[in-house]
Amino acid sequence: MYQTETVVKKISVHQLFENYWKPDIWCEACKTCPYYGTLWSCPPGVPNAKEYLGEFSSVCLIGVKVIYDEETRKKSIGSEDRYRDLTYNKVRRTILETLLFMEEIEKNSLTVAAGRCEICKNCARKDGRPCIYPEKKxxxxxxxxxxxxxxxxxxxxxxxxxxxxxxxxxxMAIAAYFVK
Structure with missing residues (x-):
């Protein structure tokens, strides 16, 4: 069905902001996403990136490729979301669980997830309630x-x-692990 390949690269947080922070473009693009305003991990209401991440010195960028075999690609036509739930989304959850565990070991660290938060089946934001697991979000x-x-x-x-x-x-699921 699929296999994975992982790539990790460590860069400075300064380099990350200098080369890749484009909030005028990407935050605007978020407005077209179906999760905009419906999940606590998504805008509006996300902290300012420089304030939230600026205290860290380096970041490990983690990319996990979910490589599909030809048969899976053919079978997935018209059912891409179902196949991604069984593959890509499973990998994303594993990355998050692993990085949250690493945060417990290294207290001066923080994870930026690969995609939206999926800790809860239904985000409390949809019902106008605060996040149920703010320590995991x-x-x-x-x-x-x-x-x-x-x-x-x-x-x-x-x-x-x-x-x-x-x-x-x-x-490709892309997450990050920030350290001081």
């Missing part, structure tokens, strides 16, 4: 205004792929 690169397409191609050497029909050759 993590924001994504896009929510902060980082250009994940450039991070993927320039730092992780794996351009993001898109497919109009079925799954692409691979999907």
């Amino acid at each position: 993590r924001y994504s690169f896009s929510a902060f205004g980082f250009d994940i397409t450039e991070i993927a191609s320039k730092e992780l050497k794996s351009p993001l792929l898109w497919s109009g029909n079925g799954l692409p050759e691979y999907d």
